Amino acid sequence: MGNCLKGTSNEDISLLRENERSSEQQIEPIQPSSYRDRTPVFYPTPNDGRPANQLTEEEQVRIARRIGLMEHLPILAYDDSINKNKECVICMIEFKIGEEVRYLPCMHVYHVSCIDDWLMRSFTCPSCMEPVDAALLTSYDTN
Amino acid sequence: MSEPQSSLLLRKQLAELNKNPVEGFSAGLIDDNDIYRxxxxxxxxxxxxxxGGFFKAHLYFPKEYPLRPPKMKFVTEIWHPNIDKSGDVCISILHEPGDDKYGYEKASERWLPVHTVETILISVISMLADPNDESPAxxxxxKEWRENYQEFKRKVARCVRRSQEDCL
Known part of the structure; x- marks a missing residue:
């Protein structure tokens, strides 16, 4: 729980919100439809997205390390005889046989694009909340 | 432009909730043309x-849902330690991981992309039954809930009564 306590008075907050909303409305219509093709945005913390050239060196290193670790997470073709999960719990869309899915160390599987977007924000399994980096290290130790 | 994933996912949840309603709440859109509200x-x-109360609330989903959580706001007046006076709901599962500057919350208690309208509302309903007074909104x-429970009860009862009047 927690951390919702606001220092300012409620009136100030509602005014701030009003501004936020109206600026959002102004920005939305001009957003290009191909926004995915623009400079990639990285998330040093989950709600703070910035293009690579606006990251500190430390943040760049952390993100690069994460991308490196993600490459160790196997991508395999979905096989319904092995996997009990019929759908990706992130997008709630059923897996198709032969489709590429990513395996986390805890053996939970997701669509590659669904889980990669999440891992870039938070390095935990959405189903069991196991931290992926710790689990990866353990699997190295045991191998 | 193809429909974003967030919109498809929300549509799917809305259809599912209409087909198989969940006990304790009903869900719809504020405006039929806007799946995010x-x-x-x-x-x-x-x-x-x-x-006995009927409490109306709004959920505002970001375009990045389910990577980011929605915000939730009670429209009906409600007196509760974890709902601020403007109606904003403060529960940890609606907080993004890494959002917790003071380290009160475990990552596991915060937002995960597997949360749905249903799981959010189940958490909110359980919060109504069992307030968390460690980090009140x-x-x-x-304070009343802890120190002057009679007065707390009286205020909640007034909200319940008003919510019934609003619904008639």
């Missing part, structure tokens, strides 16, 4: 102070 009606959980309500 929901209106829910929460039925005050039985055997709690909120029993409404300090006066939290």
């Amino acid at each position: 929901w209106e829910v009606l929460i039925i005050g959980p039985p055997d709690t102070l909120y029993e 409404n300090v006066d309500a939290a």
Whole structure:
């Protein structure tokens, strides 16, 4: 729980919100439809997205390390005889046989694009909340 | 432009909730043309102070859902330690991981992309039954809940009564 306590008075907050909303409305219509093709945005913390050239060196290193670790997470073709999960719990869309899915160390599987977007924000399994980096290290130790 | 994933996912949840309603709340859209803004009606959980009340709330989903959580705001007046006086709901599962500057919350208690309207509302209903006074959003309500329970009960009862009048 927690951390919702606001220092300012409620009136100030509602005014701030009003501004936020109206600026959002102004920005939305001009957003290009191909926004995915623009400079990639990285998330040093989950709600703070910035293009690579606006990251500190430390943040760049952390993100690069994460991308490196993600490459160790196997991508395999979905096989319904092995996997009990019929759908990706992130997008709630059923897996198709032969489709590429990513395996986390805890053996939970997701669509590659669904889980990669999440891992870039938070390095935990959405189903069991196991931290992926710790689990990866353990699997190295045991191998 | 193809429909974003967030919109498909929300449509799917809305269809599912219409087909198989979940006990304790009903869900729909504020405006039929906007899948990102929901209106829910929460039925005050039985055997709690909120029993008998009908509390309307709005959920605002970001385009990045389910990577980012929605915001939730009660439209009906409600007196509760974890709902601030403007109606904003403060529960940890609606907080993004890494959002917790003070380290009060475990990552596992925060937002995960597997949360749905249903799981969010189940958490909110359980919060109504069982307030968390460690990190209140409404300090006066939290203080009353701890120190002057009679007065707390009286205020909640007034909200319940008003919510019934609003619904008629």
